[in-house]
Amino acid sequence: MIHFKNVHKVYPPDTKAVDGVLLHIKPKEFCSIVGQSGTGKTTLVRLLIAEERLDAGEIVVGGWDITDIKPSEVPFLRRQIGVVFQDFKLLPQKTAYENVAFALEVCGATSKRIEAVVSQVLKIVGLQGKEHRYPKQLSGGEQQRVAIARSLVHRPKILVADEPTGNLDTITSREIADLLLKINEFGTTVLLVTHDKDLVNYVKKRVVTMDGGKVVGDQKSGKYVL
Amino acid sequence: MSYLIRTIKFSLQDFYRNIWLSIVTISILVLTLVSINVLVAFHAVTATAITAIQNKVDISVDFKPTVTAAEINTVKTYLLGLPEVADIEYISRDEALARFKERHSANQTILDVVSELSDNPLGASLRVKARNLDSYATILSALDKPEITPLVASRDYYNRQTMISKVSGWTDTGEKIAFVFIIFFILISALIVFNTIRVAIYTHREEIGIEKLVGATNWFVSLPFILESVFYALAACLITIVIVYPLLAFVQPYVAGFFGADSFNLTDYFTARFFMIFLTELVVIMLVNIVSSMVATRKYLKV
Ligand SMILES: Nc1ncnc2c1ncn2[C@@H]1O[C@H](COP(=O)(O)OP(=O)(O)OP(=O)(O)O)[C@@H](O)[C@H]1O
Ligand SMILES: [Mg+2]
Numbered sequence: 001m002i003h004f005k006n007v008h009k010v011y012p013p014d015t016k017a018v019d020g021v022l023l024h025i026k027p028k029e030f031c032s033i034v035g036q037s038g039t040g041k042t043t044l045v046r047l048l049i050a051e052e053r054l055d056a057g058e059i060v061v062g063g064w065d066i067t068d069i070k071p072s073e074v075p076f077l078r079r080q081i082g083v084v085f086q087d088f089k090l091l092p093q094k095t096a097y098e099n100v101a102f103a104l105e106v107c108g109a110t111s112k113r114i115e116a117v118v119s120q121v122l123k124i125v126g127l128q129g130k131e132h133r134y135p136k137q138l139s140g141g142e143q144q145r146v147a148i149a150r151s152l153v154h155r156p157k158i159l160v161a162d163e164p165t166g167n168l169d170t171i172t173s174r175e176i177a178d179l180l181l182k183i184n185e186f187g188t189t190v191l192l193v194t195h196d197k198d199l200v201n202y203v204k205k206r207v208v209t210m211d212g213g214k215v216v217g218d219q220k221s222g223k224y225v226l
Numbered sequence: 227m228s229y230l231i232r233t234i235k236f237s238l239q240d241f242y243r244n245i246w247l248s249i250v251t252i253s254i255l256v257l258t259l260v261s262i263n264v265l266v267a268f269h270a271v272t273a274t275a276i277t278a279i280q281n282k283v284d285i286s287v288d289f290k291p292t293v294t295a296a297e298i299n300t301v302k303t304y305l306l307g308l309p310e311v312a313d314i315e316y317i318s319r320d321e322a323l324a325r326f327k328e329r330h331s332a333n334q335t336i337l338d339v340v341s342e343l344s345d346n347p348l349g350a351s352l353r354v355k356a357r358n359l360d361s362y363a364t365i366l367s368a369l370d371k372p373e374i375t376p377l378v379a380s381r382d383y384y385n386r387q388t389m390i391s392k393v394s395g396w397t398d399t400g401e402k403i404a405f406v407f408i409i410f411f412i413l414i415s416a417l418i419v420f421n422t423i424r425v426a427i428y429t430h431r432e433e434i435g436i437e438k439l440v441g442a443t444n445w446f447v448s449l450p451f452i453l454e455s456v457f458y459a460l461a462a463c464l465i466t467i468v469i470v471y472p473l474l475a476f477v478q479p480y481v482a483g484f485f486g487a488d489s490f491n492l493t494d495y496f497t498a499r500f501f502m503i504f505l506t507e508l509v510v511i512m513l514v515n516i517v518s519s520m521v522a523t524r525k526y527l528k529v
Contacts, residue, residue, distance in 0.1 A: 049439075071444065078441035089436055106442035108229060154441060 001027040001158065001189045002048065007057035009043055009213075017043040019213030020057075025191065027157075030184045032192045032200050035210035041193045044210075045162050048191075049081055050074045062157055079107065082151030082159040082188075086166035088143045090135045090150075096142075097122065097131040100150045107154070121149040125179060141172035148179060159183055162193045173199050229446075237454040240426050248458070251422045255462030255515075256469065258411035259507050263470045265404040266503055267492055271481055272397040274490045279389050284356040285365055286382045291319065291349040293377045298350055301374055305354060308368055310361035315353040322348040349379055415511070416518040419458065423451050423522035434527060448523035455519035459512040467504055470496065 002025040009018040018040045025031050033041050046052040047059060050069050058067045066077055090099050097118060104114045122131055125145040135143050144164055151159060161180060165173035177192075177199055184190045194200060200207055209217030241248045289298055298316065305311050317325070323346050330336045340347075356362045362383055369381065427434065437447050474492045481492055496503060 075438075075441045075443045078439065083439060089432075089439065091433060091436065102436070103440035105229070105232070106437045106440060106446055108446065150440065 001025055001029070001062055002191070003058070003060040004044070005058040005060070007044075007047060007059060008055045009040070009047060009052060010055050011043075016213050018047065018054075021210075021213070021215055023208060023215055023218075025189060027189055028184070028187050030181065030190045030192070030203070030205040032194060032203060032205060032207045033210060034194060034197075034200055034207060035216075037195070039210045040213040041210055042162055043213075045083070045160055045191075045193060048160060049083055050077055075107075079154040080156050080158065082148075082154070082156040084144065084147050084151050084159070084161040084164045086163035088135070088147045090143060090146055092135050095132045095134055096127060096138065096146045096149075099135070099146055100153060103150045103153045117153050118149075121152045124152065124183070125149040139172070140168050141175055144168065144176055145179065148176075148183070152183070156188065158189045158191065160191045160193070163195065164192070165194065165196055165199060170198060174202055177203050233450045233453050234457075236450045237457045240429070240454055241457070243429065244422070244425060247422055247425060251418050251458055252462050252465065254411070254415050254418045255458060255511055256465050258408065258415045259462060259466035259511060260469060260473075261404065261407050261411050262507055262510075263466065263473075263496075263503070265401065265408060267474065267477070267496075268400055268404060269397075270492065270495050271484075271490070272393060272400070274485065275393055276390060276397075278485060278489075279393065284362045284383060285354040285369075286351055287354065287369065288351045288379045288381070289349045289377050290379045291345075291347065293349065295350065297377060298352065301377070302352055304374075305352070305365070305368070308365065310357055310364045311354055312357040313355040315355075317351045317353065319346050319348055319350050322346075322350060412510075412514055416514050419455050419515045419518040420522045422458070423455060423519040424526055426451055426454060427522065427526045444527070448520070448527055451523050451527075452516055452519045455515035456512055459508065459515045462511060463504060463508045466507070 002023070004021045004023040007018055007021045008016070011017050021040075021044060033044070035041055043052065047054050048061070050066055054067065058065065060066070061077065062080065064077070069077060091102065094102060100118045100121060101114050104117060109117070119131075122128060125148050127142065127145050127149065130138065130142065135146070138146065144167075148159075148161075148164075159180070164180070165176050168176065173196060180190050180192060181203065192203070204221050206221070207217070207219045208215055287301075295318070302314055302316060305314055323340070326348060327337060327340065354365060356365055366381070366383060369375075369378070434447055471493065474496060478492050481490060
């Protein structure tokens with residue numbers, strides 16, 4: 001599903017953020033990427049959603065070589081990859097429902113489709129009854145659920161979560177992990193980037209460890225080893 | 227459709243959100259449009275002035291009151307035979323008197339004096355229009371024939387050429403100055419619109435980031451900002467129309483003073499060409515705004 005073929009990324013002047021990553025993530029796989037701060041995990045995510053361009057190597061997503069993707073094609077890549085961040089990135093002046101609907105609106109969906117899809121994804125993340133609350137009326141975990149719901153509106157083949165639990169306590173983190181596992185069971189490839197050793201051990205899925213922009217460990221059903 | 231409504235709402239919200247910036251932007255656009263209208267009005271006035279001068283009689287030949295109509299007719303036929311002569315108007319003695327009375331209709335004393343005279347003191351005259359601006363000299367010398375001079379009481383000629391070149395001189399200078407101002411204002415407008423859109427993008431950076439993250443196309447992200455600039459153009463054009471008409475009414479007395487009452491009306495001139503003038507201006511200012519907002523979105527949205 002995702003092929004990183006000897007990917008390099010240098011931030012000017014000479015920060016080798018990603019330094020020859022070779023990684024293959026299979027369809028429907030759940031893969032955690034761990035590593036210390038500044039080892040290039042977020043950079044890898046940004047390369048995957050074409051927010052940054054690579055300097056060398058190749059990235060293929062679902063058979064689509066996005067190494068030299070045209071700017072006009074980027075939106076269509078983004079609709080195939082749902083992304084969730086540590087800071088949720090919700091619009092404070094919109095309700096949970098509106099935040100999720102927004103993702104469909106800006107892609108030109110009809111209001112009928114918006115209605116159907118939004119209630120469906122909000123149900124998946126378990127937010128029924130809280131649709132009309134504003135982000136500040138929701139807990140951190142609930143806000144992250146809204147963000148996850150939003151990332152699912154285009155029925156992406158891949159869901160990338162960059163430190164989704166960075167702002168959450170252990171129990172809430174596990175709930176979010178459960179949600180990601182559930183989404184993975186539906187057939188979505190999940191890429192979980194995290195610092196959280198407990199969470200990785202809780203998930204018990206493939207663990208890729210990064211250090212200095214390189215992959216230094218890859219375990220089938222792994223533990224966070226450092 | 228819902229996208230369009232959403233976008234229009236977005237533009238209006240932005241207008242209020244940065245109300246002072248909006249006012250400055252629209253003021254500059256209005257200034258640009260008003261300066262274009264000043265040029266249009268100026269052009270209309272000077273063109274009318276030149277036509278008026280062109281239609282003026284070149285040479286007026288006044289005959290002595292004793293000269294008969296037959297004699298004048300001979301002179302007229304002779305002059306019409308000249309290639310330089312375009313047209314001749316014959317004004318009989320009675321007509322001359324009637325025109326004189328009309329001209330002085332406000333002055334009772336003059337009218338009384340005239341009516342007391344038993345005989346018409348005025349002679350008939352010919353008004354000769356030359357074909358070319360410089361042929362009046364030839365016509366004048368043609369009138370110097372010994373058969374004609376004894377009949378003529380006075381000759382008068384009006385030097386169209388000097389007058390026209392004078393007026394076109396002013397016109398050219400005036401239009402050049404107006405043109406420089408317009409170009410200047412258009413450049414300022416482009417810069418102001420660019421900056422306003424830049425600020426709007428900055429205000430919406432959070433939304434824009436999310437829009438792009440969830441896969442909104444570049445067009446979808448930038449269109450609201452381009453429409454916002456179109457909205458500014460529309461507002462500026464409407465305000466300009468509201469400003470220009472009182473302005474025309476204000477200068478009309480001066481124009482009338484120049485051409486004589488009722489001869490030329492600026493307001494009528496604009497009304498007759500309303501769509502041609504204001505639609506053209508709207509298109510021009512819209513194009514300026516669209517280009518400038520597109521540059522801004524390209525630069526700041528990285529689309
Ligand atoms: N936009 C940027 N410009 C320059 N350098 C950058 C930029 N983004 C990241 N870096 C550098 O690239 C390196 C890798 O950063 P990255 O964000 O990928 O690390 P990370 O593994 O996600 O860290 P963390 O776990 O703290 O999120 C770091 O040294 C960082 O300083
Ligand atoms: Mg990171």
